[in-house]
Amino acid sequence: MSELRLEHVSKRFGRNLVLDRVNLDIRDGELMVILGPSGCGKSTLLSIVAGIEDLDSGIICLNGQSIGHLPPRNRDMAMVFQNHALYPHMNVYENIAFGLRMHKVSAEEIRTRVNEVAVMLEIEHLLKRKPRQMSGGERQRVAMGRAIARHPQIFLLDEPLSSLDAQLRTQIRTEIKKLHAKLGITMVFVTHDQFEAMTLSDRIAIMDRGRIVQVGTPDEVYHHPMTTFVATFLGNPSMNLISARYDASTCSLHLAHDGGTVLPTKSTPPLPACLIGFRPEHVRLEEQGDLVLDGSVDVLEPTGSDAFALIDCHGLAVKARCSNGELSVGRRIRLAIASEHLHVFDAASGNRV
Amino acid sequence: MQILIDTDSRKRRKAPGLFLLPGALLAPTLIIVFVVLLYPAACTIFFSLTDKTMADTTYSFIGLKNYSNLFSDPKFWMAFQHSIIFTLVAGSLNILLGFGTALLVNRAIPFRGLFRSLLLIPWVMPHIVTGLMFRWLYNDFYGYLNYLLIHAGLIEKPILFLVDRAFVWLAVILPTVWYEYPFVMLMFLAALQSISPDLYRAAKVDGANAFQQFLHITLPCLKQAFLLNGLLQIIFMFKSFNLVWILTQGGPGDRTELLSTLAYRHVFEGFSTGYGSAVATVIFLVLFAVSIVYLASPAIRSEEP
Numbered sequence: 203m204s205e206l207r208l209e210h211v212s213k214r215f216g217r218n219l220v221l222d223r224v225n226l227d228i229r230d231g232e233l234m235v236i237l238g239p240s241g242c243g244k245s246t247l248l249s250i251v252a253g254i255e256d257l258d259s260g261i262i263c264l265n266g267q268s269i270g271h272l273p274p275r276n277r278d279m280a281m282v283f284q285n286h287a288l289y290p291h292m293n294v295y296e297n298i299a300f301g302l303r304m305h306k307v308s309a310e311e312i313r314t315r316v317n318e319v320a321v322m323l324e325i326e327h328l329l330k331r332k333p334r335q336m337s338g339g340e341r342q343r344v345a346m347g348r349a350i351a352r353h354p355q356i357f358l359l360d361e362p363l364s365s366l367d368a369q370l371r372t373q374i375r376t377e378i379k380k381l382h383a384k385l386g387i388t389m390v391f392v393t394h395d396q397f398e399a400m401t402l403s404d405r406i407a408i409m410d411r412g413r414i415v416q417v418g419t420p421d422e423v424y425h426h427p428m429t430t431f432v433a434t435f436l437g438n439p440s441m442n443l444i445s446a447r448y449d450a451s452t453c454s455l456h457l458a459h460d461g462g463t464v465l466p467t468k469s470t471p472p473l474p475a476c477l478i479g480f481r482p483e484h485v486r487l488e489e490q491g492d493l494v495l496d497g498s499v500d501v502l503e504p505t506g507s508d509a510f511a512l513i514d515c516h517g518l519a520v521k522a523r524c525s526n527g528e529l530s531v532g533r534r535i536r537l538a539i540a541s542e543h544l545h546v547f548d549a550a551s552g553n554r555v
Numbered sequence: 556m557q558i559l560i561d562t563d564s565r566k567r568r569k570a571p572g573l574f575l576l577p578g579a580l581l582a583p584t585l586i587i588v589f590v591v592l593l594y595p596a597a598c599t600i601f602f603s604l605t606d607k608t609m610a611d612t613t614y615s616f617i618g619l620k621n622y623s624n625l626f627s628d629p630k631f632w633m634a635f636q637h638s639i640i641f642t643l644v645a646g647s648l649n650i651l652l653g654f655g656t657a658l659l660v661n662r663a664i665p666f667r668g669l670f671r672s673l674l675l676i677p678w679v680m681p682h683i684v685t686g687l688m689f690r691w692l693y694n695d696f697y698g699y700l701n702y703l704l705i706h707a708g709l710i711e712k713p714i715l716f717l718v719d720r721a722f723v724w725l726a727v728i729l730p731t732v733w734y735e736y737p738f739v740m741l742m743f744l745a746a747l748q749s750i751s752p753d754l755y756r757a758a759k760v761d762g763a764n765a766f767q768q769f770l771h772i773t774l775p776c777l778k779q780a781f782l783l784n785g786l787l788q789i790i791f792m793f794k795s796f797n798l799v800w801i802l803t804q805g806g807p808g809d810r811t812e813l814l815s816t817l818a819y820r821h822v823f824e825g826f827s828t829g830y831g832s833a834v835a836t837v838i839f840l841v842l843f844a845v846s847i848v849y850l851a852s853p854a855i856r857s858e859e860p
Contacts, residue, residue, distance in 0.1 A: 252759075252760050274762065281757070284753075291778070301760075304761050352761075
């Protein structure tokens with residue numbers, strides 16, 4: 203049982219507010235991914251949880267007990283770093299054993315645990331090697347092993363895949379997911395890569411400028427983004443956002459760029475200006491739909507099975523996903539989007555309506 | 556066939572030019588190394604095998620006679636012993652003090668940059684300035700060292716630091732360390748800065764306290780720096796000359812006579828160039844042997860990337 207709760211956690215570096223009253227509940231055995239662009243404070247948050255950085259204000263609770271004031275050694279957490287941070291002068295065995303030695307685990311127990319981890323991660327043949335004699339992927343495995351051997355309550359991973367090449371990244375990502383299923387341990391994984399976040403996580407917490415803007419399952423955050431930031435940060439290409447005005451007399455939305463296309467709405471509260479969002483994969487080449495746009499194909503980007511098209515709709519650039527070969531540059535087309543795929547945001551605050 | 560002949564002739568035409576540019580670029584360095592290093596060194600070794608004096612232009616080859624005389628000369632063995640003690644004491648103090656100050660100014664203290672610059676000042680000063688400064692400091696009439704000691708009630712009458720046989724070694728080693736330790740500090744500081752901060756973060760998460768981090772991260776990561784500084788201090792201290800000569804000229808009597816001052820005395824004061832050259836050659840051979848042993852040691856070789 204290891205639940206982690208963060209309440210109103212704030213951190214300043216000089217005059218720079220890096221974390222702004224962050225609240226987050228991480229459930230027992232969950233793989234929580236903290237996702238955000240670089241500089242949003244996600245790595246600082248992880249360092250504060252680990253105890254490497256002090257928090258300015260707020261509470262961190264592990265299983266209901268406040269741990270914010272404890273030194274790292276008493277928090278029972280292990281961490282994997284972006285550049286592995288293996289001790290260069292120790293061999294793999296010593297690297298894995300170091301944390302156990304610091305916690306005064308008996309020599310017998312250390313030997314058992316290191317061997318157990320080495321078998322699990324298939325690094326038995328590397329135990330006598332120094333970090334510089336290994337490849338990036340092997341080092342990553344050792345770094346994971348060092349954390350696992352500690353049998354921590356919480357496993358923290360700070361962008362552990364970003365220093366690996368693309369192929370290895372996919373492989374280690376799968377291994378982390380398997381490992382999580384096998385160990386059933388609570389993991390907090392920090393990344394800026396939305397693909398990693400979507401594929402790995404049980405839940406995602408999305409951060410922007412020191413605040414957590416949305417927490418939810420990958421499906422929730424992808425299909426029901428609560429802000430325009432989440433809507434555009436997730437998805438590649440990102441969500442289309444079109445400005446619209448609300449007409450109270452007809453209870454309908456008028457697109458701002460031509461004023462013509464009218465979108466009847468039932469539930470939308472009266473807002474002077476809003477943004478209508480839809481994902482490229484929900485754009486259909488049909489005559490009929492809830493939102494209909496006319497335009498011509500500007501750019502085509504084939505990706506193999508699919509193609510991304512940039513369509514110019516009277517000065518409005520709309521991204522659409524279509525099958526490869528379906529469209530050609532310059533062709534005039536009509537786009538239709540069903541109302542269940544439309545997201546409406548307040549233009550001023552960026553919040554979902 | 557035609558093509559083959561063509562390329563051949565082009566190759567032949569190009570060959571002399573192939574070494575012209577690299578040769579021209581290397582020439583100034585090679586000439587300087589030859590003129591100021593290799594030629595004088597070769598001369599010294601050659602003269603050590605002759606009976607050359609400063610007074611006479613003619614000399615004859617006497618084989619290893621100078622060396623056999625040297626090895627039966629008690630003054631030589633005493634200077635040798637002095638040089639070894641001086642190297643061990645001054646070198647160790649330089650490394651201890653340099654390492655300590657490097658640790659201090661590596662920490663995030665206020666005005667760190669200012670402290671680093673100020674601490675380097677002794678090393679930037681010419682030997683002659685340092686030497687004269689300390690002579691004034693030790694002066695029995697005007698020197699404030701004696702003044703302070705008397706006023707603190709530690710002594711009753713001034714100590715003649717550069718004359719008193721009990722204090723003269725201290726008086727020579729003090730300015731040597733004062734001058735030399737900033738260099739060691741700089742070397743250690745560079746090594747400390749090259750340790751990834753993530754290693755300390757990882758060690759903290761692994762449960763290491765500040766002392767354990769120092770013991771298990773800082774010290775092992777500085778192994779190379781310790782080895783290198785050790786070698787450099789052996790070399791610098793064993794051939795140390797300027798400060799000792801400015802302060803005591805090897806005196807009083809031969810109390811602070813080092814191999815370097817002995818060599819100088821024979822060559823330029825005793826005018827026995829051959830004999831003095833033999834002393835200088837011994838210094839060279841000792842340092843050469845130490846360097847070889849050092850660089851070939853498993854500790855250095857095993858850390859090569």
